[in-house]
Amino acid sequence: MQSFQTSPVTPSVAASGVDRSAPAVDSAASDRELCEAMHRADGIVWTCLPPAPPLLDRIPAEAWRDPAGQPGWRCVKRNAARQVWRIRTEAGVFYAKYFREHDWRARAKAVLGRCPCRDEWTCLTYALRAGIRAPRPVALTHALGGGGPRRAVLITEAIEPSAPLDEYWLELRETRGRRRREGVRELCETLAELIAHAHQAGLEHVDMHAANIVVCEQRGASQAAFVDLQSARLGAALPDEAVVRNLAQLNQWFRRHASLADRLRFLRAYLRWRLEYEQLTPFARPLRMSFRELYAALNDAADRHARQLWRR
Template sequence: MNVKELNSSENIVVEDCSAGGGRCARGDGLRWEFSEATVANDLKADRLDWTEPETFRQAELVKENALRRVWRVQVGGKEYYAKYYYRNGRRWKVKRFLRGPECIKEWRVARYAFEHGVDCVRPVSYAVARGGTGRLDCLLITESIRKAIPLNDYWESLRGFGVSEYQNRISELEDSLAELLAKAHQSGISHSDLHPGNLLVEVLESCRPRVCLVDLQSVRIGKDVSDREAIYNLAQLNQWFRLNATLTQRMRLLKRYMEYRCAMAGDEGSRWGQGTFKHWAKMMEDAAYQHAAKLMASRDRRTMRRTKYFEFLRLGHHWQGHFFLKTKHPLEYSPASGMEFRAKDWRKAFKDPQAVMERFAGESLPLKKSSGTLICRGMLTLGDKSVSVVIKRQVNKSFLGMIRNCFRKSRAIRAWKAGYAMIHRGMAVAKPLAVLERRIGPVVFETMLVTEEVKPSTNLRAFMMNTLGEIPVEKRGEFKSVITEQLATLMRKMDFNGFTHRDMKGVNILLQNMTFEYKGQPAKDIRVIVIDLDALKIDGRKTERDQLRAIVRLSYCVDYSEYVTRTDRARFLKAYLTQFGSGRPDWKKLWRKIAVERNQGK
């Protein structure tokens, strides 16, 4: 047996497989390997059926997808995590043939990490299914780390402390995380799926917290980690920190990482010295942008596929469409995003889409009605859940329009994709729940777009005309400040990501948690949400004139209120132009351009 020391109080023993030690075979068709001979008794591998963990008395499903499941189980008074790998499709067969069982890769990665002093989960056993008929391919069992929680949960738990204690604990966490990543990269360990869910924080009483790597199947070992690869690894983690940490905290983490790399690299550590900080910060900024674009594009493609989050259904009368099922990260402003729907409930609700529109139109006055467009709102029942929705139906009456739609996506599909693209990039829009088309072959005759109704809310134009004047004078400035900041941030994000709203007027911007009549609502609860997804357009070649037109349309809205001053307009332009590294904004130049555009439009 080869014994490697983990730390002062823990050892791992890996048995020599060639000697046959630690193996256990039983009627469930699994071939086992154990880190120690005593582990077989601890896991009761000869008595329990590990192929069915749901039959254990104390078992909880922690994570699940098409290829893997993770269970938390208790056996013999000890807690373990059992990770199950399943067979799935031709692509899996090719990977299995080339790489072998995935559990063995994690096993080897953990051994390599412990040999190089990198903290990670401790595997105690793995098993490979004998025969290729069942769905289960292999499983890996790791010890549970006491008092350990994912990094994102630990970060949130610190917000309850006082300012001084919070800063101290954040500093300790940053130091532990920087040391772990520096040691991993210096040892030739690169985690290709580095996010807070794959980092566990173990709370220790007498010293700083210990950070451990998990989900080792995404780890590459044995090769030097290049500087570019190391920076890209940090950029992956920065994707979460960008939304949950301050710029100072992110830069401090990078500095500490550089200090550890410099100390560990010896003579070669000069390239990580303090004088190179700006160079690495710029590299990480570029890498973070590339990673974010790649991640967002992957999420965008998912909206048009059959996954556990979305479903594609063919209905009667030549109708077909895409439907929302659930999401991993619910939106604060969207109650429907926290619900889980079933495909059969969508199929039942839209068995006859035309009947749904007729019922909605009969229950309340349409929001809009024209020769080709009908917008109605109502309550949609999906199984045991009810959702307040807005449905926009468009009939294609133009023969030329039908021909054009044979060679491009319909307007409703483009709105569906653009809406989710904005959500994925952190912009608030009315959540799309379903999109339907009535088509015969390539010809689309009519479409329906179902979005969640934003309640309670009022549009920006009504707020300016009526509500703002009802707010007490001493609170009016706070409301204007909150709305100005959110609008400026929204417009800035749209410009950065290449989005254009061709009808950016006040009635298409809703203020959630605000009503037509002021009823004492606090300003901090207001959220700016964009509607009319049909007018959204994704165009990376967006020009300065496109940006200007959106601001000009928005500027007409504030003309309705006598309580919006020239100072308020200037504050909006300053907030819109100000971003990290932008310097002092030249808002006067933009002001003059807006004035010229408004005069030309009259």
């Protein structure tokens, strides 16, 4: 389930000179940058990363309580538990995810720091600390009431322009010739790097389907990033079975929409990037499977999943 609607971006060929020969660990945030602070603005107490973002002071409490009544705010996703609003401000574009706290149990969990809003904040700050590409968290609050069920709000910076991986891939597949070959190669590299980095940093995105990864353009190259991380598993080395389980989720969609050659290209890049990150994090470990064994395990997992769907 995707965290936010993204603006469309057209697949393009990577600019020459983009260096992917080494992991992008220099983007990791320091512990000092991730030290949480409390900030009160118009009666709402926010948890944020210092310094407190200006939009907390510029946007009144009533606007946060009534996003539907604000010009330039657009609801991009809605279900029984959550709403996601795209907010355009002078400081940039942000996404506000509203979580409904239906009853006293949900509120008690929020007080104890065990709720979807806090879980996603924790996952995003973990990714930021490790240098894993994901939306940057801005602020959260559990103190938003006003005329209805109590709500928690998580604000993140927008990754724009970008497109969900499934849409990006289908558009890329329609191109031809050199543009398609170079675009596919670039996308396989950035996707493999993102997932290998996460695995070796002890992060497993447990809902890693193609709509929960977005692709954006940075410095002339495509870059993949995770979204909707609230259910990620954190802080533990991934055993081989977890690696297979996680890759199999993504493989379900690409099995139908990508050629065997493209899927094998991605797997080779993933194994290569695992080696690059093997000495860089305390949770990194070698994969005890060969390329052939990994490919066979992913096929077995896909077949098991298909049989489960058939039984339903």
